[in-house]
Amino acid sequence: MPATLPLSVQDRLLVVAPHPDDETLAAGELVQAALAAGATVRVLYATDGDNNPWPQRWIEKRWRLDGTARERWAQRRRQEAAVALAALASDRAIDVRRLGWPDQGLTDALMREDASVAALRAELDAFGPTHVVMPSLHDRHPDHSALHVMLELALLRRARPCQRLTYLIHAHGEGGGIALPPDPARQARKRAAMEAYVSQLSLSRGRLLALAARMECFVPIDAPAAREHECLYVQRPRATHWRAHDFLLVLASGERTLRIRARVPRGTRMLALEAGDCALHARVGADAIEIALPPGLRTSVAWTKWHRSGARVVVFDRTPWRDVDAMAGSAPRPIDARVAAGLG
Incomplete structure (x- = not known):
């Protein structure tokens, strides 16, 4: 298995994040390395992270959360994501797309109908990635593993191949894969990006910063064969x-x-x-x-x-x-x- 991931100006890296902060936790250094190599980078957010009640109750000092409160929280997380991406990009550009699907609702979306898969295929066709960075099937968060299945269904319907790279956040490692070599400057920018997620760090600072400090590792996978x-x-x-x-x-x-x-x-x-x-x-x-x-x-x-x-x-x-x-x-x-x- 290769130890590094060569990227160039010809490459187009699509990082698919179930929630705002997953792009930084999983691929904050990879995004920086891709931009430094001249590759085009896009981050696609499946949800806005709006169903996140305990940090919201803690920060807003309110117990009852209605639809207006969830939309307010979604807006906050979108703003935090913009600050985080600016920290990762430095003076370069990261394109952003948002699907706005229900947080903690991706399993239901996958099982309900084909619209979510069709939307992902449209995003893939529009961007034309050479590399897709996606959640692992083995992630314990239901949104992560469901999004993996959605992406596989969308990729199966495309004629153009691309390199699939999976990341694992909420579980122990799968072993093997491509590990980015340590780089203090990249690690410092990733830490700064993670600090932008004040809402998430409010109750889980130690855990999330520990996750962000881990060496980034991506497992290349083949397209599933019928x-x-x-x-x-x-x-x-x-x-x-x-x-x-x-x-x-x-x-x-x-x-x-x-x-x-x-x-x-x-x-x-x-x-x-x-x-x-x-x-x-x-x-x-x-x-x-x-x-x-x-x-x-x-x-x-x-x-x-x-x-x-x-x-x-x-x-x-x-x-x-x-x-x-x-x-x-x-x-x-x-x-x-x-x-x-x-x-x-």
């Missing part, structure tokens, strides 16, 4: 963890994307999984679900997740999205318990 599946075998978590979870499945076959969301009742042995005019038949075992695929969907790329439904007290997932063909691999270790109320 495989022939007669059946999908999806592992189940232990019973104590899956009872209140929905089973999510995304299948991409050519231009067609199938989304399935279902509750698996205890004691169920056979289950019909419905999506529009398509019904899949599943056999539920103690450790896995076996899903039979019709001929038209057997050549596909598949992702699955056990997703906590309803109101959340804890932001982070116990199990993020998984590539069905990688289910036998080991999952990253859980995040530290002190981060369980994560305010990202």
